[in-house]
């Protein structure tokens with residue numbers, strides 16, 4: 490009962506200091522600026538410039554900034570730009586977005602959109618008042634099609650860093666924002682067999698409260714992103730991104746800033762802000778106070794109905810995309826084959842701890 494009272498009080502206190510809703514202008518401006526740099530392959534000058542811009546914004550916002558460098562075999566060096574906000578330290582949330590692209594795409598939706606949201610979040614992070622430590626990260630070298638590596642190199646380095654800093658114990662989730670600049674409703678993807686308490690369910694609840702339409706679907710060959718590296722190290726992670734139908738301009742020259750939709754960016758940012766403000770139930774433990782509320786029971790029933798519907802929808806879309814496979818352009822087919830080979834490698838391989 491006292492836990493319930495404490496939770497109600499903290500919710501009331503949170504509501505009193507809640508910053509005005511995100512409007513997406515900052516995210517759109519940042520996404521356009523990053524996309525205007527053109528293709529940003531891993532370890533390129535353009536990727537470094539985009540990272541430099543993010544680091545400047547993070548510093549200006551008062552975050553502790555760390556640049557984590559790592560090699561990209563045969564290409565040079567890339568980096569993750571990490572902006573850290575110190576919270577109570579009993580928990581950690583990571584929000585990340587990859588900065589690099591696959592040429593010839595200028596990567597507006599894939600993924601200046603995600604980095605734009607990260608940049609906008611940095612400016613509002615103190616006002617949001619997260620109750621966990623937060624790492625906002627612009628990762629590098631995510632595009633495996635370009636690096637030819639089996640891993641998303643930036644995310645792998647980041648996940649190892651998080652693990653070395655107690656993530657096994659305190660990471661609630663690492664959320665990759667990837668292609669959030671148009672074509673909502675968003676899909677939340679993860680390799681879990683069903684939405685987990687404190688991870689997908691917490692994120693869907695945040696979406697629900699922020700008035701954002703998002704559904705969960707299990708990972709497929711079209712949803713590879715930075716979250717994979719965390720999961721392979723046993724750390725909870727998911728990806729928020731484009732929904733049914735995928736991004737038709739992914740890795741193509743048509744992925745231009747003019748296609749970005751401010752409202753999509755606003756919704757992605759709102760969802761992220763809600764998630765950062767959310768209560769801090771540990772995935773493996775009962776959430777004191779909250780689980781017993783009628784509201785939670787109602788939303789949990791609604792979630793179960795929604796998730797069954799989204800699973801049916803996702804499996805239907807997989808069947809449709811499999812039957813369309815022969816119709817997609819050769820270039821995309823080659824990419825699908827390459828990613829399928831990489832996915833087979835995933836199955837064979839168990840990364841050593």
Ligand SMILES: [Zn+2]
Nearest residue numbers: 599600667668
């Ligand atoms: Zn991407």
